[in-house]
Amino acid sequence: MDGDRRGWLQCLLSGAVFAVCMAGTTLPTPLYPLYQEKFGFSELTVTVVYAVYAFAVIAVLLLAGNVSDAVGRRPVLLWGLGFAAASAICFLCATGLGWLYVGRLFSGLSAGLFTGAATVYVMELAPEGGASRATFVATAANMGGLGCGPLLAGVLAEYAAWPLYLPFVVHLALATGSAALLLWWLPETVRERRPLSTVRPQRPGVPPQVRKAFVPAAIASFAGFALFGVFTSVSPAFLAQFLDVDNHAVSGLVVALAFFSSTAGQLAVGRVGLERSLPLGCAGLLAGLALLAGALHWDLLSLVVLSAIVGGVGQGLAFRGALSAVAQASPADRRASVISTLFVVAYAGISVPVIGVGLLTSPIGLEGAGLVFIACMAVLVSTAGVYLLRRPVRTTT
Template identity: 35%
Template structure:
């Protein structure tokens, strides 16, 4: 075994852990928000503003620097982004008002948007063609696993640890510092493409070979991440406001139930055809949220969490199937751009409905807002399920795309023309 091969395999593990940790840091503030509301006397609208700033700035980063690592290299871009995320954790740990939280979330959002596509593309680079299916699996499973770890871990620290508004962020800052050292030792293995300055123009760009697959799998991204936004944005509020459970660990369990089952589902379906995985996910995105609403109607915590677990199947399989279906068409030198496009639509679905729900909840009540949110997720699930079934009927079995097959592409074709 060569030294380069050993380094690449070790680097694959380190980049995987870094990706999961980055997503964990994004979900960790959710269990802390109720503490801020109690300490500072602020309402749900203030928390919604903090949530909205993160989602908006992350999207700006994806649209501008999301594909920068294709041109400058994975390592320097990820290192710079990790420095930004660490700084945001330190800002959070010293926050004493909403304005400081907004500043920290803005810094975290831009840094996360800068790194997330680069990390996913780096995994594919390090895996090479022979292990591409593994890299695609990790790209789909690491975000749900990170959401679970961040939400549940922060809930435990807030409930049982000292300094509930500081400890979570200081722990994450230390772990991210270790990740920064690990990334600095991980090799870049793919050459850099020209056009770094041109790539900064805010346009979502996809290779021509990926556009059809991206459109076909769009409901998977929208439904799965819309469900994730529901759990992170309203999950702790639902268990406290509807069921009267104010334990921060229980609030974190809502996130962990959906995201954890999502990660496990992604692993268990790794050898299945992406279209079948997508179909399973869309079915879960229809059934799971409906059971959630049934639990709220019956005021039954077990039924509610059963819906959360079933929703996790939809989250994991929906995102995994869609991601594998799209990444299988991406050429090596445009992977970060493809992943940036995936995360643009995913985080729009993740953030926008949650922000609207946060503003409507004080006026309409929590239950009607949750019902409307669930309806949107179910509509995306039905659309994706219908498309998957129709595609299965039209496409002969032997012509289905092989999971992990990376096809070369003609020149990139942007979703919107450059000026």
Template identity: 35%
Template sequence: MAEAHTASLAASIPEIARRRTLRVSRAVGFVGMSAALLAFFVAAGAPTPLLPLYEREWGFAPTLLTVAFGVYAFALIGALLVFGSLSDYVGRRPVLIGALALELVSMIVFLLSPSISWLIVGRVLQGLATGVASSTFGAAIVELAPESRKRLGAVMSSLATTAGLAIGALLAGLIALAIPTAAATAVWLALAVVMAAGTLLAVLIPETSTTRPGALGSLIPRVGVPPRVRRLFRMTAPTIVAAFLETALFLGLLPIILVSVFHVTTPIVGGAANFVMFTAGTLSAGVTGGIPARRLRLFGNLGIALGIALFLGALAVGALALVWICAAVAGLGMGMAFTGSIRGLVPEVEPHQRAELFSAIFVVAYLTFGGSAIVAGFVATAIGVGAMAVGFSVVIVVVALLGVGLGVGARGRG
């Protein structure tokens, strides 16, 4: 009898330990991880109004400013390709914890940076963390969402990028306006606290996936376009490129353009312009669900071309007011263009091919974003910021119109 009781007690110990493990509810995890993903992109948008302050304080060339933007994209691509599917093998929680901890380290590097070189190191770490987080957060948020709210989880994941960039640029600009001498310290300290809280919460959330063998094999980068959609991918690529060239223009180049061409030194102007652009993009992506993907790409390309044409007009006459109109129009176009690209490509492939396709889409997108910003910085040093801005804008309009032509041509052949 005693032996049976002892055996029963021993068998129940693991169950008791499991129940006593501190965990938050799935609902709390859903809200917390959604907020953490938003915070990642708030942090990504925050440097836009802050880097000009660093430039004035440290006196570095505009080339280094654009390098600081560009390296983020390349680090993000590398992390996304290597670690994008790791959570499918080791579980969501370990990858979420690692991504948030690395993002916390990058915030601390920003906070303590004594030079532009350390800012670039911080951007590399931030890009790596965001690349690891992008796919894992999306999966975890959908899995943590209540069964009746799975669609809400998908919406939260998709809108976090543009909404976070908009909020980050605006808040950092407002802080820079209020306390210009301590803006960077305030922004990075606040974000470090947020990331620390997110890391702690990630430790406490329930695991939503099971582990399986093959983790090391999953680290081998895989990028490809399934044969079924290769032609459609080629026709869609200019639309993706146009959308991310526009993103590079606003996030990476607008601060130096405002200073050199419009003689605007208040950081809030660049932050607010980005807020307008990304808010318009978020809204257009959210309210155009009933428009067919091909037509959405067409409207998006036209919006980008028109918006950037207005920006060329603003450069020609020095009218800052046109920049705001450009931000709204081009932002609407960007949101429709990228949403139409995703909606047109993804449903055409089998479920097991989607991760590979998404990798190809984001490689094109972030190579465009990072590479164009870095090249533009060197061009600005060689021929001047104004001439660079005109040339960059013309390239965007040409690529967007190419996307329009390919869309119209495809409709005619169809």
């Protein structure tokens, strides 16, 4: 096997490991109504359980986002798989709400370790000159894995036995079996490794030369991940309460469509170009938010589906453009930490607005809370669009 073919094989296999880990983080999504029925908690509690995951991701990115630059990618990713397995075990043992919090905490630790390190690892394993395609593999593995989680759990919960157990058994087998073996076989890409004792927690921030690209990338990432956060945390409740959709497979599919559409949007970047992907992605996010507003106002499943697809495509366009712009502007020895900082902003988008929706649900209802969320995100996306019109971000392929 020549060097390029071997490099692309390793790139794809590392992407598969990335996808397996991320799938575990969204497995509980279509199962939340079952947990609510079993343990008797409110919609606000659902958003808090979901946000525990995001806060754990942010903590790891801040405290250890640059660890893989020092100790190597593979050791960090193996720890990430270990936390993914621990999360699955917590859900398998769940006898009360506390287990869900701990399970989501471990899931967040897993995703936090994987997010920056795996993204850079996939890109570094690709052959020279393949940066653009490797970025697509990394972001597609991330979003594709996130989409597979609710789809797998929804189908198993609806059509197989043990709906609160079987999805986590399957993921535990994947994380401790095939993914761990693949990661053990793949090579290390960090040539000059340093002891863990030399690593210091990083502050949020980016080098001066990266800031022009980082600002619009961060705004678009925040809004796109916030849209996904709302879909992932409260859409099953909305479908059940207002549209009488109690099929777990359908709930999982709606959420999965958003993530799969993101992957399609990332693939479309090759046609529209990296420079245009960020502004076009912002336009797609605005359209997706408008469709979601219509779905909330008129209680239409078709608009929920269209919102997931259109908003997902917009998020994919914007996120791949954002990741490419930031990665290309970053110095090689700071790349993982800068990408981790971008993900800190993105996961803040998943957590803070979602909790806000949960808090507003009691006084103004789920529909009203959703409309407030949409208005806020529309302002943010419009701000990023105006910034990009005034200061376009230049990228290379």
